[in-house]
Amino acid sequence: MADNSGTVLITGGAGYVGSHVAKALRTAGYETVIFDNLFAGHSEAALGSRLIVGDITDVDSVRKAIRESGAVAVMHFAAWLSVSDSIKDPLGYYHNNVIGTLATLEAMATEGCHYFVFASTCAVYGEPHQLPLSEEHVTEPISPYGQTKLTIEKVLPNFEHSYGIRSISLRYFNAAGADPEGELGEDHSPEIHLIPRALAAAIGKTPIDIFGEDYPTPDGTCLRDYVHVSDLSSAHILALKHLVSGGASNIFNVGTEQPYSVKEVLAVVERVTGYRVACHQAPRRAGDPAVLYASAERIRAVLGWKPSYPDLERIINDAWQWHQKHPDGFTNDNHAG
Numbered sequence: 331m332a333d334n335s336g337t338v339l340i341t342g343g344a345g346y347v348g349s350h351v352a353k354a355l356r357t358a359g360y361e362t363v364i365f366d367n368l369f370a371g372h373s374e375a376a377l378g379s380r381l382i383v384g385d386i387t388d389v390d391s392v393r394k395a396i397r398e399s400g401a402v403a404v405m406h407f408a409a410w411l412s413v414s415d416s417i418k419d420p421l422g423y424y425h426n427n428v429i430g431t432l433a434t435l436e437a438m439a440t441e442g443c444h445y446f447v448f449a450s451t452c453a454v455y456g457e458p459h460q461l462p463l464s465e466e467h468v469t470e471p472i473s474p475y476g477q478t479k480l481t482i483e484k485v486l487p488n489f490e491h492s493y494g495i496r497s498i499s500l501r502y503f504n505a506a507g508a509d510p511e512g513e514l515g516e517d518h519s520p521e522i523h524l525i526p527r528a529l530a531a532a533i534g535k536t537p538i539d540i541f542g543e544d545y546p547t548p549d550g551t552c553l554r555d556y557v558h559v560s561d562l563s564s565a566h567i568l569a570l571k572h573l574v575s576g577g578a579s580n581i582f583n584v585g586t587e588q589p590y591s592v593k594e595v596l597a598v599v600e601r602v603t604g605y606r607v608a609c610h611q612a613p614r615r616a617g618d619p620a621v622l623y624a625s626a627e628r629i630r631a632v633l634g635w636k637p638s639y640p641d642l643e644r645i646i647n648d649a650w651q652w653h654q655k656h657p658d659g660f661t662n663d664n665h666a667g
């Protein structure tokens with residue numbers, strides 16, 4: 331494993347972030363086995379890596395996947411991730427995100443798999459009291475989605491103490507962009523993220539809603555920190571190497587530290603695509619703080635992480651390249667959701 335030769339089980343690896351991380355792991359010399367129920371994922375996104383279609387809430391399936399693949403680490407992306415859906419259906423979110431992750435950890439404990447990298451989120455913080463958000467900021471999620479992720483962060487020390495599972499939780503800010511080689515991109519259905527929605531609007535699909543233009547920000551729209559999915563991938567690989575080389579469990583923000591407003595994003599989308607983005611004003615959404623951006627000081631200091639693509643124009647351009655080639659997403663779309 332220390333020589334990048336081990337197998338990593340990637341739950342949710344047929345989804346957006348997981349598929350990019352899986353590709354980056356293979357490029358770095360690891361074997362990957364993807365475990366995904368294809369609720370929101372795409373078999374094409376596995377890019378030919380082994381794909382086990384299964385559900386993380388089924389502990390026996392996860393155990394079997396770990397045992398048969400010989401995985402020494404799990405990277406855990408499988409989750410539902412819509413803040414607004416989680417407000418409508420907290421039970422479903424607790425079931426999938428908490429019970430499913432506990433089942434994954436149970437499978438790891440019983441199969442002796444001891445490294446866990448967890449896709450967490452800045453939604454664990456809730457309304458910011460200070461900016462930028464550092465990992466010491468109080469965690470008071472304002473959505474069930476954020477609470478499900480925080481719940482897992484909180485149980486991880488127990489699993490380390492009793493079962494020897496060391497972990498890194500990566501609190502991503504807004505994942506964005508696409509594989510610079512153009513093989514992978516973002517394809518959610520329905521799409522809930524600003525950049526792919528704006529790109530779709532730019533080519534004449536559904537106009538986008540701007541949720542709130544009366545926030546206390548310079549142009550009245552929300553500010554967010556967009557991190558290139560390739561930079562998320564490098565953070566995951568550094569996290570795994572840290573654990574395997576004996577590094578302590580930790581929690582890290584992953585963001586560029588640079589906030590952009592919704593209107594700034596739309597202006598860059600228009601510049602990159604050359605098209606106008608049709609948009610409508612819409613009311614604020616529950617669970618949307620005005621401004622969120624990261625301090626990435628801890629991940630820089632401990633893991634030596636530095637984003638290679640911090641520039642918003644580059645992030646949007648990579649997304650646009652993929653979007654132009656795949657205006658309807660992955661072609662052999664067989665997801666169930």
Ligand SMILES: NC(=O)c1ccc[n+]([C@@H]2O[C@H](COP(=O)([O-])OP(=O)(O)OC[C@H]3O[C@@H](n4cnc5c(N)ncnc54)[C@H](O)[C@@H]3O)[C@@H](O)[C@H]2O)c1
Nearest residue numbers: 342344345346347367369370371385386407408409449505
């Ligand atoms: N995309 C973002 O901006 C963002 C930001 C912060 C955190 N995250 C976290 O990153 C992870 C990945 O996000 P994404 O954007 O790639 O989402 P995604 O929906 O594209 O990928 C999630 C994958 O998990 C699979 N999945 C869901 N429930 C499952 C289950 N019960 N069993 C097996 N597979 C299951 C889905 O089919 C999908 O392929 C999530 O855990 C999310 O909470 C994402």
